[in-house]
Amino acid sequence: MTTRVGIREVAKAAGVSVTTVSHALNDATSSRVKAETQQHVRDVAKNLGYAPNRLASGLRNQRSQILGLVSDEITTTPFAGAMIRGAQDAAYERGYVVMVVNSGLDSELEHREITMLQQHQVDGVVYARLYHQGVELPPALAGIPTVLLDAVTGDPTVSSIVPDEVDAAETAVEALIRAGHTRIGMINNVDDIPATHGRLEGFHNALRRHGIQHDPRHLVIAEPETSGGREAALALLSRPDPPTALFCFSDRMAMGAYQAATALGLNIPDDVSIVGIDNLELISDSLWPGLTTVALPHYDMGRWAVNRVLDDIENPGRPPEQVRLECPLVERGSVGPPRA
Amino acid sequence: MTTRVGIREVAKAAGVSVTTVSHALNDATSSRVKAETQQHVRDVAKNLGYAPNRLASGLRNQRSQILGLVSDEITTTPFAGAMIRGAQDAAYERGYVVMVVNSGLDSELEHREITMLQQHQVDGVVYARLYHQGVELPPALAGIPTVLLDAVTGDPTVSSIVPDEVDAAETAVEALIRAGHTRIGMINNVDDIPATHGRLEGFHNALRRHGIQHDPRHLVIAEPETSGGREAALALLSRPDPPTALFCFSDRMAMGAYQAATALGLNIPDDVSIVGIDNLELISDSLWPGLTTVALPHYDMGRWAVNRVLDDIENPGRPPEQVRLECPLVERGSVGPPRA
DNA sequence: ACACGGAACCAAAACGTTTTGCAAAGGAAG
């Protein structure tokens, strides 16, 4: 390990003082150093492979250039990866770096991990959940600029971003209506979470907007698993007046609907059209035909969250905002016109 | 933002010098401070909510307590999340924290990101890929303790961990043999990567060990997508002497095999048994019946990698090792006895 | 000739720790 080259080495090599080096490197518009010397210093620094020690500069200016990302779980779904990547990309573009920490459900552990982030003097924190839910901000975060990602809280002073569940559902259902469907069934989640209520509302909105009368027997709720979707779809499609299209709460439930259709000898999309929500490519791309679905924009939410917290850090005072992000439709092959 | 409490505040509150506070807090066995004072100082520190500034201590002892995790992509699969979580858990247990950075395929970007990690004085780096492959270590990492995760390199001086592809395949195939199958087909990946060769070798090993003659026409290679698996399985199962069981390169290809079986009116596992590799729960748990598969231990590899790099940092000199980790079988419902 | 101002640069302090070298106090041995 060759001894790291510091600012003094650069100063010596360039024949100037460390002060001048610092100014030459940091001040874009160098009022303190002649343009010529500035260029010279920069050349020397580059040649020496000088890389400033951020511990030192962080200590000096009380700015670590580090962001913390605390999330509840990083598992089964690829959502967490997408969020992290979005956060990391946005941070990188602005010269920051992100420390990832995850605590499962253990709030004791979470507290200790936040303490750890604090010790590293993170400039801000993105507090993330991996599915849309209401949370309370841990008290340990008081005093640190924080924004919520895929979560909301009662406190109107903290910024947050979540997917627009209502809009997402409307988008999905509109796709079915556009294809000509009027007898549309919905398979909803049994859990009492924002997505459940929002998507149901969006479903009704879309139908109402198009003057479609909804048969309440075409709404069934089930466990948010493939098996739940399968059984619900089985029930719906076995009715005397089955829906010609199914709007499923999630891609996994949609996968269950595929299984039900296959079991009943129904062709997708000729006999029944299906849409989901999530755009879990692992599923939606793998099904046959591909699943038309609405994408949950985790990558973009990650980007937004760090950009927002960086704005708060770099020029504070902007009023907080609670954003609901629109979700794009991803068309594959599971939607077609209803059988005549 | 209440002004942070520093070591001087603690010293003043406890009525001792900062030196004493430092010793009281850091030296487990305090030769410099009386046990009684030590306890007193610790109490005061806790009451004040003192949290040491790691920028300062890192600067002082040339140890940032930060690890870098550089990975190529964090996308579609949940693997990245599992690796990160494993890495983060292991790091936390030893008082470290991890900075995540990902560079896609852009090696220019990768270089700048590694530079950034260096500026933050990371004590070590885990260089990760999200599927097993050969890599060259970026020169920027020279001089930083580094271990490879899900990747290998020609250099025998760097430690690495990858899944044991051969063993994984053997495990999968053994499960089929154990159920009584002898006519076993394999659907392999067309790509020239370690997994392709290793799993083929494991397939042959298992057959040979049980004295099973392999019909080379029961081996087909395809694109590692669901569609590839579907078409390959369609071809195999339509033969005059179809295999009674299919060993698929991946869970996604296995999903394709499910689709083929369904299309041919074959029941799983009664008419044909199927095993995969990956344990992508999103798929293997969602299929019907559940897919028996071999898990790729990304979480454990993440743990191992950071433990190894921390060992290298904390007491250097241990000879490097290239580890191949065994992969456990996860039994669900896709394997049964061959039809009599 | 003199004061004044601006340009270019530098020395030193500060950020919050850890650790080395030293000092004071107390006790035991001579």
Add this chain to the structure above:
DNA sequence: CTTCCTTTGCAAAACGTTTTGGTTCCGTGT
């Protein structure tokens, strides 16, 4: 009463930056 440890404590230096407050030098107006 010295002398010499041992115990306990402290002051100060160091880590690598940034930035404040100069200082030097030179040119210009009076």
